[in-house]
Amino acid sequence: MGRGRAPCCAKVGLNRGSWTPQEDMRLIAYIQKHGHANWRALPRQAGLLRCGKSCRLRWINYLRPDLRRGNFTAEEEATVIKLHALLGNKWSKIAACLPGRTDNEIKNVWNTHLKKRASEQKPGVGESKGEAADGDPDTPVPSLSSASSSMTSSEGSNGGAGEQCGTSNDPETMDVPSPLELELEPVMDILDMLADAPTEALATAAPMPTSSCSSSSLTTCAGGGGGVEELLELPDIDMDADIWSIIDDDIARLQQGDATVPCTTKASQEEEGNEWWLQDLEKELGLWGPTEESQPQAGPHDQIGYPGQLSETEGDMVMVSSHPQSRSDHEASNSE
Template sequence: MGKGRAPCCAKVGLNKGSWTPEEDMRLIAYIQKYGHANWRALPKQAGLLRCGKSCRLRWINYLRPDLKRGNFTAEEEEAIIKLHGLLGNKWSKIASCLPGRTDNEIKNVWNTHLKKRVSPAGEERGAAGSKKKKKKKTTKAAAGGGAEAPLPLPSPSPSSSTTTTNFSSGDSGEQQSNNMSKEADDELDLENFEMMPMLDVDDPSFGFGTLVDTAPAPYGSAVSVSASAATSPCASSTSPPPASAPPGVDDLLVLPEIDMGHELWSIIDGDAAEAPAPRCQRNPAEPTNGADAGSHGAEGKEWWLEDLERELGLWGTVEDYQYPMGPQGLLVADHPDPLPAMVDDPVSCYFQAGPASAVLQELPGYPVPATAVTGSINQMGL
């Protein structure tokens, strides 16, 4: 157990606080190339002055390609309320039922308004909450209002016209969330929780049962922002990445000299209005509701992918990669810093590091909808 735990950020002079675009880019680039088999070693290898924990969190909660971001739909909120009633503060489990949403995000949403909505005391506030504010969460208003009947405990009311959630397990009062034992947790007949339509994500294979077990499944040992496969992120999480990790890599990441703070994300976002050149048909309004992420045409994806990779300097061939990959990911024991150019000057050298990999897109098992990437990165507000 926790004994002998290595000191974290604070104790070893690592960076803390908000991530800079450079750090984000570095992390993304690194994971694209090598995956994240070892979070602890990742920051060092990627040249990040962060602890692995921090990197993991950043990736999971913010940079992961399949994140929906954007507002929670009324359906999602309702699902959260119901799931919370069933699972309690098992945010990760709840998150696993809401593809594209992170446990942290759900936790925040719950603590900031859903909880108030559910609790009698917060009922009024919920209504008052319509005064709303904030840039995001517009759906809240929609979900709010009178619909906020105190929801002591989610009873699997199929009455929810918007959700076909089917909770077959005890919806009885004793399902007091926080007191739920692990066993009780396991006993939940989650398999019968069929599937949540609004979660969909165009993944027919998405199922509650699977999610519960594989949960926030990491995106395999490697992730490609440019995967061309049509499969959804969910699918990738349920089907483990191929044992054979990406071929090796030996070149440095080559990132174009672009303005990280704004241009880059505009590019990634495919925002024709701001990007140097038109890149995709993506609907600018999309982020408001990620439910349709990944619903773009295949051809659009492809050229978007290619374009994006070129922009990021991620366009390359398999020959570019020669670092050996082992079952645990990259065999880094003696491989040089994959981003050596960044070491001396993390920022200025960042974009000059070598050709990065586009190879992952060739690999089966790393299907990441390009649109998901645009969606998530788009929300970075950079």
């Protein structure tokens, strides 16, 4: 379906373009079960006709349970502007300071309006920033760059959720003790440098702190669970049977359990969170209730994360797909 530039690789038989709800569900179900130890092997094992890269991107940018969607808050926008002034186009680093936001999302927001706004607001200050924005991101704050890049090393790095900088890195749930903290220090310094946007502001701009762990926990923990290596060697999954049985399984569990999920965030609650998240997701995908198969190809806008999916009606930020706090509202809108 032709979004994005034409594919470079002629991988015959692989789907490209927008993801269908079925594909989403497959990916979700697989990662829920097994994590994503190996992106390259994942699509095969999950029965997806996608390349690993595509799966990874989809997961990171749209399917992760800890994503918050909807409009950026003023605080978030301010944070992005400030961080961009410091970091340049280091979207992943910036995303690390905005839990629930992805680098891709931030990049889009920046390119669409923040860039304009920033240049209007501070024509003078724009020097370092303007250059950074326009393609020379190397100049700003070298120490930070190196610092944060080292910080990116942890597993779930990418989209940023795996490495929240300013917010709670939740040492409790983290096995990595002081080294990580040490690596975080420079970032914390940067946050402190943001005079107008103190760490507090950054934190408030991202009111779902520990949930960041949920994605990483969902993924890395699954990997850490130890089953992944084996899974990697599994023969191809019978898509029409196994995968859907997995999904059915999840659905069944969800339907049995209480759908309401407390807005708490600890390891013990992540599973619950994932459950409601999956349930919510299924609803959005139109897979809730009737069997998945009964859900034909939904239009692009019926899919999660697709245009129109954002609930702009709320004015404020509305987390469409994955946040407990917005869930009730969201359900209400979905239940029609």
